[in-house]
Amino acid sequence: MKKLAIVNHNLGSGGAEKLIYDIALELKKRDVNFSVILLTSHNCIYGKKLLEKGVDVIYLSHRWDIYSPKNIFRLIKVLKGYDVIHTHIYSAQLWTAFSSYFLPAKRYITTEHSTNNNRRGKNIFRYLDRWMYSRYDEIVSITDKTESALKEWIGEYKNRNIIQNGINVRYYFGSSPLEREKLGYKKEDVLLCQIARLNRVKKQETTLRALKELPDRYKVLFLGEGEERDSLEKLTKELGLDTRVNFLGYRSDIANILKMVDISLLTSEYEGLPISSLESMLLTPFIGSDVPGISDLVKDSGLLFDFDNHIDLKNKVLELGENKNFYEKIKDSCHEKAKLFSIENTVDRYMRVYEGIE
Numbered sequence: 001m002k003k004l005a006i007v008n009h010n011l012g013s014g015g016a017e018k019l020i021y022d023i024a025l026e027l028k029k030r031d032v033n034f035s036v037i038l039l040t041s042h043n044c045i046y047g048k049k050l051l052e053k054g055v056d057v058i059y060l061s062h063r064w065d066i067y068s069p070k071n072i073f074r075l076i077k078v079l080k081g082y083d084v085i086h087t088h089i090y091s092a093q094l095w096t097a098f099s100s101y102f103l104p105a106k107r108y109i110t111t112e113h114s115t116n117n118n119r120r121g122k123n124i125f126r127y128l129d130r131w132m133y134s135r136y137d138e139i140v141s142i143t144d145k146t147e148s149a150l151k152e153w154i155g156e157y158k159n160r161n162i163i164q165n166g167i168n169v170r171y172y173f174g175s176s177p178l179e180r181e182k183l184g185y186k187k188e189d190v191l192l193c194q195i196a197r198l199n200r201v202k203k204q205e206t207t208l209r210a211l212k213e214l215p216d217r218y219k220v221l222f223l224g225e226g227e228e229r230d231s232l233e234k235l236t237k238e239l240g241l242d243t244r245v246n247f248l249g250y251r252s253d254i255a256n257i258l259k260m261v262d263i264s265l266l267t268s269e270y271e272g273l274p275i276s277s278l279e280s281m282l283l284t285p286f287i288g289s290d291v292p293g294i295s296d297l298v299k300d301s302g303l304l305f306d307f308d309n310h311i312d313l314k315n316k317v318l319e320l321g322e323n324k325n326f327y328e329k330i331k332d333s334c335h336e337k338a339k340l341f342s343i344e345n346t347v348d349r350y351m352r353v354y355e356g357i358e
Contacts (some may be wrong), residue, residue, distance in 0.1 A: 001082065002064045002082070002083040002084075002139065002329060003033045003034065003035075003082045003083050003084070004027075004032060004033065004034035004035075004082065004084045004086065004354060005034065005035055005037050005078075005079055005082040005084070005085045005086065006020060006023070006024065006034060006035070006036045006037065006086050006088075007038075007039075007075070007079075007085060007087045007088070007092045007096055007100065008020055008036075008038055008039070008087070008089055008092045009038065009039045009040065009045045009066040009087065009089050009090075009091045009092050010038050010039065010040050010041070010042060010043060010047065010066070011036070011038060011044050011045065011046035011047040011050070012043045012044065012046070012258070013043075013045050013046075013149060013197070013224065013225065013250045014168060014197060015113070015275035015276055016088050016089055016111075016113045016271075016272075016275075017045075017046055017162040018037065018046065018275045019165050019166075019275055020088060021046035021049065021348075022045070022166065022167065022168050022195045022343045023343065023346065023347055023350065024036055024050055024055050025050075025053065025055070025168075026343050026344065026347040027347065028054070028055055028224070030051070030142075030347070030351075030357075031271070031274065031334070032351075034056070034276055035056040035057070035058055035082070036050060036055060036056065036057045036058070037057075037058045037060065037065045037075075037078055037079070037092060037170075038058070038059050038060065039060050039061060039065075039071055039074075040056065040059065040060070040061045040062065040063060040064055040065065041059040041061070041062045041273070042062065043064075044059070047059070054206055058078060060074040060078065060174055061074070062350070067187060067204065068093040069092055069095075069098075070199050071091070071095040071098050072095050072098045072102075073096055075099040075100075076099045076102045076103060079096075079099060079103055079105060079106070080082060080104070082106065083106060083107065084106065084107045084109065084354050085106055085107070085108050086110070086111070086295060086350075086354070087108075087109070087110045087111075087136075088110070088111050088113065089113070090117070090119070093110050093132060093133075094128075094132055096108070096110075096135075097131070097132045097135040097136070099196055100135050103236065104114075105355070106137075107135050107137050107138075108135060108136045109136060109137065109138045109139075109140065109353060109354070110133070110136045110138075110139055110140070110202065111140045111141075111163075112139060112140065112141045112142065112146050112147070112150050112271040112272075113142055113146070113272040113273075114270065114271065114293070115143075115145050115146050115149040115270050115271070115272060115292040115293050116149065116270045117293075120153050124187075126153065126327050127153065127318065129153065129154050130154045130155065131155075131156060133150075133154055134157075136159075136260060137203050138159045138161055138353055139157060139159060139160055139161070140161045140162070140163050140253065140315070140350075140353065141160070141161070141163075142162070142164060142165050142265045143162065143272060143273050143293065143296060143311035144162060144296075144334070145292045145293065145319045146272050146273070146293070147162055147295060147337045148250075149292070155303070160331060161277065161353060161358065162347065163274055163346060163349040163350060163353070164341060165203075165272075165275055165278065165341060166271045166278075166341050166342050166343035166344070166345055166346030166347070167278045167279055167338070167341055167342070167343055168273060168280065168342075168343050169338075169339055169341075169342045169343070170281065171255065172255045172258070172279060172282050172283060173282075175255035175256050175258075175259055176256060176259065177256060177259035177260040178253060178256040178259070178260040179260075180260060183221075183246065185219065187216070188217055188220045189217050189218075189261070190217055190219070190262050190263070190321045191219055191220075191221060191259065191260065191261040191262050192207070192211070192218065192219065192220045192221070192262070192263050192264075192265055192317065193220075193221045193223065193257060193261040193263070193264050193265070193280070193284070194207055194220065194222050194223065194224075194256065194265045194266065194267070195222070195223045195224060195254060195264070195266075195276035195279070195280060196223075196224050196228045196266060196268065196274075196276060197224050197225070197226040198224050198226030198227070198228045198232055198247075199227055200228060200269075201268055201269045201270065202226075202228075202266075202267065202268050202269075203233055203267045203268060203269055203289070203307075203308060204222060204228070204267060205232065205235055206245065206267040206289075206308055206309075206310050206313060207222075207265055207309035207310075207313070208220070208232070208235055208236060208239055208241060208245065209239070210310040210311070210313040210314040210317065211241055211244060211245070211329050212239045212241060212310075213238075213310065213311065213314040214314055214317060214318070216244065218244070218317065218321065219244045219245070219246070220241075220244065220245050220246070221246045221248055221250050221257065221261065222246070222248065223246050223249075223250070223251050223254060224249070224250065225249050225250050229247065230281060232247070233247060254279065254297075255279070258279065258280060258282075258284055259283055259285040261284060261342050262284065262285075262321070263284060263285055263286075263287065263317060263320050263321065264277075264280030264281070264284045264285070264286045264287070264323060265284075265286075265287050265288070265313070265317075266280070266287075266288045266289065267288075267289050267307075267308075267313070267346065268288075268289055268293075268294065269289070269291060269307065270291050270292050270293055270309075271291070271292070271293030271294050272293050273297060274293065274294065274297075277294065277297055277298070278297075278338050278341050279338075280333060280334075280335035281287075281297075281298075281302060281335065281337060281338040282322040282334075282338035283300065283335070284305070284331065284335055285302060285316075285320050285327060285330040285331040286298060286301075286303070286330075286334050287302060287303045287305060287307075287313065287316050287317065287320070288302060288303075288304055289306075289307040290304040290305065290306060290307060291307050295351050299336075300333070300337075301330075301333040301334050301336070301337035302315075302330060302333070302337075303316045303319070303320070303330060317320055
């Protein structure tokens with residue numbers, strides 16, 4: 001492999017974006033010749049961090065025009081100098097597929113991150129997706145269910161591979177807990193943490209309704225931003241939970257917060273292989289909704305609750321919060337499971353795909 005381009009729409013605060021960030025830092029350690037190419041610099045949190053760490057980051061625009069066909073011509077101009085091109089989220093996948101018609105022969109790879117999305121179920125997108133994925137030499141899915149869901153959507157396809165997401169295990173182990181007092185919490189408080197975008201798919205309202213049923217010493221920290229923040233803050237007030245819920249927005253000290261809290265949650269409607277869950281499980285006992293992308297990861301380690309059932313979630317939280325021995329058992333099993341998902345293992349697998357030997 002001579003030169004690698006990793007292409008995405010941006011590097012905001014999502015799970016796929018965090019994965020790309022961690023992969024880029026691991027590639028840099030290995031002296032791989034690569035660049036991260038992003039359709040926009042808008043809201044590019046991890047892109048700025050990569051630049052600070054000396055990674056080559058190229059922005060094609062400074063506006064939020066990720067669905068503009070102009071990206072085809074921007075990509076053609078930039079990608080001429082690369083031998084292997086690895087795309088991730090849809091807009092980058094789509095425009096790179098178009099640009100491939102106008103570029104010299106290269107090796108095209110894409111990663112499928114989720115079991116569902118807003119396009120699936122609409123036939124016009126089925127045909128578009130079939131064509132788009134056909135332009136790639138290798139399609140990597142992050143779980144078996146992600147692969148089977150894509151197969152169900154576009155039909156049989158060749159050159160399939162499964163590479164699970166990874167996290168920087170050593171970084172999280174080496175972090176120190178944030179002091180509770182800095183966020184206004186007491187030692188006796190039971191702190192629940194949910195790391196996710198504030199949008200409808202993540203279903204944070206389930207957490208709020210469960211919290212309403214829990215004793216007052218149980219409190220929630222939401223880490224993330226999104227279009228549902230206003231409605232979630234409104235629901236928090238309606239439920240009388242103002243003093244028990246903290247919307248922290250985007251944080252760069254997630255590891256320190258995870259070492260401070262007692263329990264982590266993810267209440268999503270669907271996922272791929274959520275990076276936030278791996279990070280959470282490494283340091284805390286974890287409760288997730290029993291849905292594709294979470295159930296396979298959490299089974300035999302953390303706890304699962306019936307999706308959108310706030311009473312079941314409340315009961316699972318109480319199981320952990322009120323039973324110290326059970327708490328330690330689940331914490332240990334989550335920790336051992338998460339350790340298996342190291343970023344080093346993930347990059348080892350991707351390097352073999354880049355070289356065309358896996």
